[in-house]
Amino acid sequence: MKIVVCIKQVPDTKGGVKFNPDGTLDRAAMLAIMNPDDKAGLEAALRLKDQYGAEVTVLTMGLPKATDVLREAIAMGADKGILVTDRVLGGADTWATSTTIAGAIRNLEYDLIITGRQAIDGDTAQVGPQIAEHLQIPVISYAQDIKVDGNTVTVQRQYDDRYHVLEVQMPCLITALSELNEPRYMTPGGIFDACRSEITTWGRADLKDVDDSNLGLAGSPTKIAKASDKVRKGAGEKVVPDSPEDAVAYIVGKFKEKHVI
Amino acid sequence: MDFTLSKEHEMARTLFREFAEKEVKPLAQEVDETEVFPRGTVDKMAKYGFLGIPVPKEYGGQGCDPLTYAMCVEELSKVCGTTGVIVSAHTSLCIDPIMTYGTEEQKQKYVVPLAKGEKLGAFGLTEPGAGTDAQGQQTKAVLDGDEWVLNGSKCFITNGKEADVYIVIAVTGKVEKRGRIQKEISAFIVEKGTPGFSFGTKENKMGIRGSSTYELIFTDCRIPKENLLGQKGKGFAIAMHTLDGGRIGIAAQALGIAEGALETTIAYVKERKQFGRSIAQFQNTQFQLADMATKVEAAQLLVYKAAMAKATQKVYSVEAAKAKLYAAEVAMEVTTKCVQLHGGYGYIREYDVERMMRDAKITEIYEGTSEVQRMVISGALLK
Numbered sequence: 165m166k167i168v169v170c171i172k173q174v175p176d177t178k179g180g181v182k183f184n185p186d187g188t189l190d191r192a193a194m195l196a197i198m199n200p201d202d203k204a205g206l207e208a209a210l211r212l213k214d215q216y217g218a219e220v221t222v223l224t225m226g227l228p229k230a231t232d233v234l235r236e237a238i239a240m241g242a243d244k245g246i247l248v249t250d251r252v253l254g255g256a257d258t259w260a261t262s263t264t265i266a267g268a269i270r271n272l273e274y275d276l277i278i279t280g281r282q283a284i285d286g287d288t289a290q291v292g293p294q295i296a297e298h299l300q301i302p303v304i305s306y307a308q309d310i311k312v313d314g315n316t317v318t319v320q321r322q323y324d325d326r327y328h329v330l331e332v333q334m335p336c337l338i339t340a341l342s343e344l345n346e347p348r349y350m351t352p353g354g355i356f357d358a359c360r361s362e363i364t365t366w367g368r369a370d371l372k373d374v375d376d377s378n379l380g381l382a383g384s385p386t387k388i389a390k391a392s393d394k395v396r397k398g399a400g401e402k403v404v405p406d407s408p409e410d411a412v413a414y415i416v417g418k419f420k421e422k423h424v425i
Numbered sequence: 426m427d428f429t430l431s432k433e434h435e436m437a438r439t440l441f442r443e444f445a446e447k448e449v450k451p452l453a454q455e456v457d458e459t460e461v462f463p464r465g466t467v468d469k470m471a472k473y474g475f476l477g478i479p480v481p482k483e484y485g486g487q488g489c490d491p492l493t494y495a496m497c498v499e500e501l502s503k504v505c506g507t508t509g510v511i512v513s514a515h516t517s518l519c520i521d522p523i524m525t526y527g528t529e530e531q532k533q534k535y536v537v538p539l540a541k542g543e544k545l546g547a548f549g550l551t552e553p554g555a556g557t558d559a560q561g562q563q564t565k566a567v568l569d570g571d572e573w574v575l576n577g578s579k580c581f582i583t584n585g586k587e588a589d590v591y592i593v594i595a596v597t598g599k600v601e602k603r604g605r606i607q608k609e610i611s612a613f614i615v616e617k618g619t620p621g622f623s624f625g626t627k628e629n630k631m632g633i634r635g636s637s638t639y640e641l642i643f644t645d646c647r648i649p650k651e652n653l654l655g656q657k658g659k660g661f662a663i664a665m666h667t668l669d670g671g672r673i674g675i676a677a678q679a680l681g682i683a684e685g686a687l688e689t690t691i692a693y694v695k696e697r698k699q700f701g702r703s704i705a706q707f708q709n710t711q712f713q714l715a716d717m718a719t720k721v722e723a724a725q726l727l728v729y730k731a732a733m734a735k736a737t738q739k740v741y742s743v744e745a746a747k748a749k750l751y752a753a754e755v756a757m758e759v760t761t762k763c764v765q766l767h768g769g770y771g772y773i774r775e776y777d778v779e780r781m782m783r784d785a786k787i788t789e790i791y792e793g794t795s796e797v798q799r800m801v802i803s804g805a806l807l808k
Contacts, residue, residue: 350440352440352475422696
């Protein structure tokens, strides 16, 4: 089985989002990480590799610095990494991005493509399904469980209050949720191997069957009028103590943790 | 001279830090309180290759360098001194001497499962009457046919009852050196479960309380002749060389404890308010933090230098001794000051710095006291 996992390097939004004066993301001020949904997708691919044997290729589009997440993926167990980078591809919206990635994937043999549901820097959830459209293969989004039997993939697709069980023939594309699994750690030896392994770099000329009018900033129909961070109220923490005494002990513990008392 | 870490070392640090924060830190207080060996954590570390970091891949290891290993012990010790020393004793004191002095058969039989983390290692040199004076060994090994017969005991052995493979130093006879009769000392590999090999009391310690520290007892314990490690009579040199490497691990542990205490204290002084402002706003706090951060960084440079020396030099005793001496003393000083900056809370068990101060003390004692490190360093100066 050949699996392609699309991953993205995103700013870590855990400590809040920082903006440039012009409203765009200040990426330099935030730590760069592998997008959490993509990491779950990678873990799903690595589990399929462990279980059935597979070749896992990770692919990302971005600046040369995005090789960091490819190396992280290889250190976790992926077999090879491909970086798609070119000045003319910069400023892409989801349409231009999916066009680019599909153009790159057309060079590869694949049975299964896994992407994350959405990236934490844009929250669009559009790129995965769009890649499937470009490649004219079936897509199942919001996967919370993936099983493979022969050429058939069985996926649980998550909804708010239920899930659907869907069967699909490969080749197909699945978008993964971060709840899908707990991604494994890298290994020290994997890191050393990853840093020595060659990352394939492709530019515009390597993309197959794509039109320049659909690439980069010029090929992006989306125009961002304004960007803002989500209002973070915090969901709070729901605790169901067994007794009033437990409730008091819990609250007092929290006060102590914050050095209030 | 470039002090920038390579990409792989940066990535390795990220890995160790993430693992320590998620898997080790939440258990640190409980491990200390209950003195229960963190077997679950050890199993997870085995799964991710942390128990064979500097071991070549052909022997089941990760194929990384001593610096990566030191960084692993450092990051683990930042949150839990117990977990740091488990990895250090296993890697430096058990795997390393077999890799350095073992036969190919011994490496295949012992290093492979140790490096994969299927087995845990320990090292027995210290005896009730042979601490700093390591020549004062009483444990004896006598060759009887195809077997060595061990009698005696070892004390204060890290990973004591939890290990599967033990390096044991014992007296195998007498030799004349420069006109004086001396003990001939040799090294052996002993497996848990060998008849005649049992465990004595578990030590109730001040710090690193989750590490299993036991007495090893040998009563007519018969091991195969081929379990002699290195040449007969070279046991003292093997032990001393092993401790040179071990000291880098303990120096990394001390460094980690100091860094952990400093990090915790920086967060605390920003939150703790007295006289209407955070105590971080007092110059006394600021100056103490500055001094501590400077010493911690100096310790880190010495530890990393020693680790790099192990990778590139045949002899690195002085580098290891300097790293351990300085890092251990910095750990003790920093943790003590961090407790002071915490005030009364620093003396309370539920605050991490209380545990860190107790954990720090042992780094000035085991694998050669600070006084022994001074002897090693000055010995090289006055040679």
